Amino acid sequence: MPATSPLRVVVAKPGLDGHDRGAKVVARALRDAGMEVIYTGLHQTPEQIVETAIAEDADAIGLSVLSGAHMTLFKRVRELLTERDAEDIVVFGGGIIPDADLQPLAELGVHKIFTPGATTTEIVEWVRGNVGDASASPA
DSSP: OOOOOOOEEEEEOBTTOOOOHHHHHHHHHHHHTTOEEEEOOSSBOHHHHHHHHHHTTOSEEEEEEOSSOHHHHHHHHHHHHHHTTOTTSEEEEEESOOGGGHHHHHHHTOOEEEOTTOOHHHHHHHHHHHSSOTTOOOO
16 A cells, blocks of 8 residues: 655635734644644735645645635635636635634635634544545535
8 A cells, every 4th residue: 555645734824814823733733643734924915825835735725814804815715726726725724703604615615614612633633534535525
């Protein structure tokens, strides 16, 4: 049986939000679970995030959005992935996102949103179970 490569996940903080503790905690948890994690740092544009994901041959992008701009930022990342023929990169995220926006985000192609209270174990297990499978559908 051939060895499989570890999952590669870009963790990003798009927009003007300067609070990155949660993103760093998630990045560390994914790394500690054996994944290769590329953390982009604060104040990234959707264009920078997608470019990094493509350049790094990422399997997934995890966005942390606390600023209230989640609809715009997630939508733009999905649009750019489509434009770059990289729709196989799974997009998930977390932050302060109202329940009313979860379904519209799924309809945009965001596979999963983790709201406050989600544990790193939940996130790691979800990524393991849903990334690397191009047939994963938004939920």
